[in-house]
Amino acid sequence: MKAVVIYERGKYEVRDVPMPRLNDGDVLIKINYAALCYRDLLQLAGYYPRMKYPVILGHEAVGVVIESRDPRFKPGDRVVPLLHEPDGTCEFCMRGLDSYCINALSYGENVDGFFAEYARVSGNALVKVPNEVPDELAVLVPCVIAMVYKGLKRAGLTHGETVVVTGASGGVGIHAVQLAKALGARVIAVTRSPDKAKFIRQFTDDVITEQRFSKVVKDLTNGVGADVVIEAVGTPTLDESLKSLRSGGRVVVIGNVNPDESYPLRLGYLILKDVVVIGNVRSNRSDVAETLRILSRGLVRPIVAATYPLDKFSDALDFMRNNSRIGKVLIKP
Ligand SMILES: [Zn+2]
Ligand SMILES: [Zn+2]
Structure with missing residues (x-):
């Protein structure tokens, strides 16, 4: 499959990579849309101390479950991942504060992210999307x-x-x-x-x-x-x-x-x-679920400045840095 891979600090390319492999508790999703964010630029620049290389960039996505090793999800479910992958077992996770999870991994940083055709995501990081919320809006929810x-x-x-x-x-x-x-x-x-x-x-x-x-x-x-x-x-x-x-x-x-x-x-x-x-670190799973419920009333319109295919990723980055845009930049694999 095609993916945007950071192979060393500050350097990336769109390349062919093997399909992700699943462990117990994991879900394979086909990415419908991913979205660009300033956090991507920081990850690309190696700003975060825990970057692993190579890593697939991207932490905002909406997709459809293709295969599931988590009984909470089944093929065909439409889902959004959090920005991070909580372990589901630490003190914070037990209190429903998974955004503070002490063992959390971060997509696009130390675990592969979503500028790709498919992604492996832990079921702990997934929230189902209500039918009333379109992909272009759902992709903007977690981050x-x-x-x-x-x-x-x-x-x-x-x-x-x-x-x-x-x-x-x-x-x-x-x-x-x-x-x-x-x-x-x-x-x-x-x-x-x-x-x-x-x-x-x-x-x-x-x-x-x-x-x-x-x-x-x-x-x-x-x-x-x-x-x-x-x-x-x-x-x-x-x-x-x-x-x-x-x-x-x-x-x-x-x-x-x-x-x-x-x-x-x-x-x-x-x-x-x-x-x-x-302050405001990433949202909890409950915040994402509550937000999706509010959005299903149709009161918020997704404002998308442009959508690019995966192999035009560098054009999308250039466009995001362009100050005249209004709204988000999406990637459609
Ligand atoms: Zn973001
Ligand atoms: Zn935890």
Whole structure:
């Protein structure tokens, strides 16, 4: 089968590889779609310390079960894998917090991922997809939409609260805007591009294109500030995000475009404003299942900037680095 293989740090090629072999508890899936993510660029660059070589890149996928050695799944089931493969037995897994699994493997990093025609996945990492959720949406759930859902759940979002989303035209942002809306929030999107703002407007209550967006957020909320900010950019916008919050507000940090950059967090500001900062590692299986259930109501539309075949993978990478796109880049094997 064909696959995108990283054979040494920073180097990859689309090559023929043997079909994956299954152990007990494993499932063979045929990949319907895989999606590109900034995490792929970091894995490709060897940013993570536990990379194995060679490894098949890719951690976002939707597929159909071809063969199963896990009694929970049968051929024909449509499934999405988590970003990681939990062991299902550690203390965290037992508590339903499989995203913290101490023995987890990461797809595209130290276990083969999904830019391939087929993939081996542990049943512990799989969630069935409801019929109402199309492939193009399901593929975005574990790494994108369920991550946002998990963050909003931890932020304790309630109906009618105001949510600000930074980086609103990106793969995370454009779906975060829609999910927050589906969960009953008033949504204010932040993007730098007036062109993109026109597209985003259809999904939100307000769009801000100013660099100093906190002032506009205050104006739009009668001087109070936002209840929650989804920070989908990172250090470049975090200061304005914190300033946008009301007293007692919560910021969910999802994006981190400059992974080596630090941010000087002023504790006095945090204390006096009573702000909650929420991190966000990968989603749990339960987050993915709950998100899929919400999405089956049809309130979130997948925004796909382009779809490429596997052997045009380098074009897809180039396109993803291109700033003018809105939404995600998919790979169809
Ligand atoms: Zn991802
Ligand atoms: Zn575990």
